[in-house]
Amino acid sequence: MELELVRQRVFEEKPGFPRQYGPDRTDRQPGQPFWPHEVYRDLVLILLMVAILFLLSAAITPPVGPAKDPTIQPFIVPDWYLLFSWGLLKVAEIFPTGVIPDPLGNGLLGPVSVDTGFWGDILTSLPVIPLFLLPLLDRGREERPAKAPLRSALGLYLIAWIFSSSLYAINNLVIEKWPFIGGDDTLKWFFVIPPLYVGIASYVGLRRLGYREMYWWRVIPIGVALWLFSVQALDTFVLQPLDAGRSLGAHAATLALPQIQGLAFIVLMLFAVMVVTFYAVTFLDERRARALLKPFFVVWIVLFLLVGKFIESTQPASFDFILHQTIPSMHLLYGAPIFVLITAYVGLREPYSAYEYLLNECYQCGKCHTACPVTKVEDDALGGLNLVYNTFKKQHDGVPLWTCLACDACSAVCPLDIKYSDYILEERAKALAVGPPSGRAS
Amino acid sequence: MAKLLPRDPVGRGNRFLFGWIKERFPTVPWADVTRQSVETVQRQLPRSHTEKYELKTVWYWYPLYCLGGISFIAFLVTVITGIILGFYYVPDGTDIFTSAGIPTNAAKLSVACINGDSDCPWSPVPFGFIIRGMHHWAAHMMIAAVFLHMCRVYFTGAYKKPRELNWLLGVILLLLTLLFGYSGYLLPGNDLSGGAATIGINMSKASPGPPWLGEFVANLLFAGTDVLTANYILRMYWFHVFILPLVGTLLMILHMALVWVQGVAEPH
Numbered sequence: 001m002e003l004e005l006v007r008q009r010v011f012e013e014k015p016g017f018p019r020q021y022g023p024d025r026t027d028r029q030p031g032q033p034f035w036p037h038e039v040y041r042d043l044v045l046i047l048l049m050v051a052i053l054f055l056l057s058a059a060i061t062p063p064v065g066p067a068k069d070p071t072i073q074p075f076i077v078p079d080w081y082l083l084f085s086w087g088l089l090k091v092a093e094i095f096p097t098g099v100i101p102d103p104l105g106n107g108l109l110g111p112v113s114v115d116t117g118f119w120g121d122i123l124t125s126l127p128v129i130p131l132f133l134l135p136l137l138d139r140g141r142e143e144r145p146a147k148a149p150l151r152s153a154l155g156l157y158l159i160a161w162i163f164s165s166s167l168y169a170i171n172n173l174v175i176e177k178w179p180f181i182g183g184d185d186t187l188k189w190f191f192v193i194p195p196l197y198v199g200i201a202s203y204v205g206l207r208r209l210g211y212r213e214m215y216w217w218r219v220i221p222i223g224v225a226l227w228l229f230s231v232q233a234l235d236t237f238v239l240q241p242l243d244a245g246r247s248l249g250a251h252a253a254t255l256a257l258p259q260i261q262g263l264a265f266i267v268l269m270l271f272a273v274m275v276v277t278f279y280a281v282t283f284l285d286e287r288r289a290r291a292l293l294k295p296f297f298v299v300w301i302v303l304f305l306l307v308g309k310f311i312e313s314t315q316p317a318s319f320d321f322i323l324h325q326t327i328p329s330m331h332l333l334y335g336a337p338i339f340v341l342i343t344a345y346v347g348l349r350e351p352y353s354a355y356e357y358l359l360n361e362c363y364q365c366g367k368c369h370t371a372c373p374v375t376k377v378e379d380d381a382l383g384g385l386n387l388v389y390n391t392f393k394k395q396h397d398g399v400p401l402w403t404c405l406a407c408d409a410c411s412a413v414c415p416l417d418i419k420y421s422d423y424i425l426e427e428r429a430k431a432l433a434v435g436p437p438s439g440r441a442s
Numbered sequence: 443m444a445k446l447l448p449r450d451p452v453g454r455g456n457r458f459l460f461g462w463i464k465e466r467f468p469t470v471p472w473a474d475v476t477r478q479s480v481e482t483v484q485r486q487l488p489r490s491h492t493e494k495y496e497l498k499t500v501w502y503w504y505p506l507y508c509l510g511g512i513s514f515i516a517f518l519v520t521v522i523t524g525i526i527l528g529f530y531y532v533p534d535g536t537d538i539f540t541s542a543g544i545p546t547n548a549a550k551l552s553v554a555c556i557n558g559d560s561d562c563p564w565s566p567v568p569f570g571f572i573i574r575g576m577h578h579w580a581a582h583m584m585i586a587a588v589f590l591h592m593c594r595v596y597f598t599g600a601y602k603k604p605r606e607l608n609w610l611l612g613v614i615l616l617l618l619t620l621l622f623g624y625s626g627y628l629l630p631g632n633d634l635s636g637g638a639a640t641i642g643i644n645m646s647k648a649s650p651g652p653p654w655l656g657e658f659v660a661n662l663l664f665a666g667t668d669v670l671t672a673n674y675i676l677r678m679y680w681f682h683v684f685i686l687p688l689v690g691t692l693l694m695i696l697h698m699a700l701v702w703v704q705g706v707a708e709p710h
Contacts, residue, residue: 045508046515053519053583057575064553067546068636070537070670076637079627081585081620089645102652110652117648124645131613134596135606142599142707155596 077170084127084162087169089120091188127158146357149206157199164190180320182328193331197339205346209357218281218347225336225343226274232332233267236325259318262311263325269307270337273300277344290348297341359423361416362388368410368420374403388418401427503598507706509591513619514694516584521687523577528683530556530567535631535675549631549675581623588619600707608700611693618690625682631675639664639674 068074078086093116102110112118138151145152167174171187181187204217276296280289312319326333368388369375388410406421414420464470534548546561555562556570567573592612595601601609624642628635646659647667657667663681665673 042511049512049515049583050519053576053579054572056579057572060579061557061571061575062578064550064557064559064630065632065634067544067550068535068537068631068633068670069545070636071545073640074633074637076634078634078638078641079582079623081589081623086641089641107654108652112650112652113648115648117644118650121645121648121650128613128617131616132610135601135609138599138602140599140602142602144599145597148599151599152597155593159593 075172077173080166083166083169085120085124085165087165087167087171088123089116090171091165091168091191092116092119092123094188095119127162130158144361146206146209149203149210149212152206153199153203156202157195160195160198161191164195178327180324180327186328186330189331193335197335201339201343201346204343205349208347208349211358214347218344219278221343222274222278222281222340225340226278228332229271229274229336232329232336233271236329236333237264237267258315259321262315262318263322266307266311266322266326267333269300269304270333273297273337274340277340281344281348286348289344290350293344293348297345358418359388359391359420361418363416365415367413367415371409371413373407373409374405388414388420391420391423401431503594506590506594509587509594510701513584513587513591514698516580516587517690517694519580520577520584523573523580524683526573527556527577530570531629533629533676533679534672536672547631547672547675549629553630553632581626585619585623588616592616598707602707605700605704605707608697608704611697611700615690615693615697618686618693622682622686622690625678625686628678629675629682635675636670639670639678643667643670643674 077083095116096114097116098114100110100112100114104110167190168187171184174187175181175183200221204214204221207217208214273296277293280292284292308319311322401424404421404424406425408421410420411418411422530552532548532552537545537547539545551561551563553574555564556567556574558566558571595609595612624638628639628642643660643664643666646663647656649656649659660667663674663677665671665677
């Protein structure tokens with residue numbers, strides 16, 4: 001049969017195409033047998049794990065501690081995996097309390113007393129409910145984290161939130177160890193601000209990885225962080241001293257004190273890095289912004305550490321003063337600059353690596369090769385060529401850069417929607433933008 | 443005469459014993475059926491995406507695909523060591539006082555004997571500290587692996603159709619694992635146990651709902667609503683060694699059977 005021959009030539013031995021068709025297939029489930037293939041490999045891993053457990057238990061014996069005493073209430077720290085619940089129980093005191101009256105009057109449905117324990121239970125079950133609802137709300141097919149930036153960022157946000165609540169569980173220890181932290185309120189803000197930083201920065205970075213439109217996703221988060229930082233700095237330097245009832249003249253006199261000057265210098269440095277980053281992502285194109293910010297960040301971080309070390313070693317009193325002034329509002333004074341640094345870095349990463357990430361999705365089905373008209377006439381493309389995969393691996397140029405017709409037939413048949421011709425056009429544009437190779441001065 | 447002699451007189455005795463059992467408990471057909479079903483191609487492990495398409499690229503998330511298996515193996519280790527610990531542990535939290543007036547209880551003393559501590563009133567358990575240490579660290583490893591396994595499934599979107607049911611099973615298993623850990627560290631009768639049980643009583647009493655609900659839950663789980671009674675250790679022991687292992691093992695078998703049937707979700 002002609003058709004049989006054609007099918008053999010096209011499909012036979014090509015990865016991804018079954019060798020038999022129809023209900024008579026016998027190679028339906030050609031998997032690895034569990035015995036002995038999987039068992040041997042798993043046994044090695046299991047023995048390794050048991051060996052690690054033996055080593056751990058021989059080296060670190062978990063202590064038992066004193067017996068429970070019915071007369072005293074001991075200070076305990078639960079195991080790490082329950083810390084979040086303990087922290088939520090502690091923070092529940094900020095919620096209003098009261099009693100919901102009994103609707104029937106026979107004690108069946110009430111009265112419900114809304115107290116700290118009530119809110120603690122509700123808060124502990126809060127992270128569990130979205131886990132149950134997740135598969136019902138988020139449909140579609142499975143995707144890489146970079147292809148679903150919102151879901152991934154939400155997940156990281158939740159993880160950061162759980163870390164924050166675990167931290168709040170040991171608030172007594174933290175305040176005892178670092179008394180200048182500014183008390184409980186600073187730790188309470190950990191529930192709100194750091195998880196947001198984590199979520200937004202990872203969303204921006206994942207959008208970048210997925211090669212999406214980026215401009216506003218760099219400008220708005222960095223701009224808002226800059227604005228919040230400015231308000232906080234203004235509050236620390238101007239509003240709080242004036243509120244305390246000092247006259248403007250006395251305030252100006254305090255500003256001349258050396259520790260105030262050190263504080264102002266540190267805050268100005270933090271302000272500078274944010275302003276420069278905001279300027280770069282707003283008014284410069286990506287390439288220039290990268291060229292400006294990369295060396296600037298490195299120099300700035302080194303300079304900042306050196307200045308901090310210098311103040312600590314020469315004026316310890318000023319250093320303590322700066323810590324006491326800035327740490328209570330560290331979520332904005334230190335958190336915002338760190339957030340800006342990271343967001344600018346992940347939001348401005350080179351697009352070439354982003355394209356490589358997209359090409360990396362190829363699983364070599366070979367459909368692009370079958371569809372590509374150029375491979376039918378190019379001599380060196382007649383073998384087992386695979387446009388996307390080979391391009392990604394740089395083993396073969398796929399369809400050579402300037403021979404591609406950009407007809408988009410490959411993208412049309414690609415089961416993963418890899419935009420190969422977009423990539424080719426981008427590469428051509430880049431090649432042209434850089435200019436002709438050296439030797440042909442123009 | 444020759445016709446009456448058996449062809450294989452040596453094997454006769456073997457067949458006599460096993461034949462007697464087999465007549466009454468015919469295992470052979472079942473063993474054959476099992477072997478056939480295991481050895482047919484349909485029952486083999488499904489090929490992974492990498493194997494199916496003969497890929498040269500391996501996705502860098504693949505090492506994280508072993509976390510569910512690690513938590514199961516850690517569970518098996520806790521089961522084995524837990525069975526051994528069960529021989530020596532005394533689930534009795536009644537406060538008794540030493541001659542110096544220091545409170546203690548039988549649960550704490552039995553754990554001290556397992557650990558080989560100096561306050562052990564009976565004979566210490568040989569290598570008990572290794573068994574208890576393995577139980578402890580394997581439990582921590584299991585919980586950490588379950589958390590990370592859940593993160594992996596979430597971030598790769600592996601809970602989507604047709605695996606929604608398995609995700610829900612997994613969430614229930616996560617909660618069971620946390621309860622395993624909680625009921626486990628309430629058992630030794632030490633100060634951590636007493637403090638954590640007090641928090642547990644308060645949280646169950648505050649169950650959102652009418653007062654009788656919270657009191658019922660606290661009475662069921664901790665044998666008391668206002669003060670810590672000695673019986674909370676027995677209640678937690680029953681949860682820890684019977685109810686949770688029973689429900690947990692059943693759900694784990696279901697969880698892994700679903701993975702086997704549906705295959706591993708691999709994002710493209």
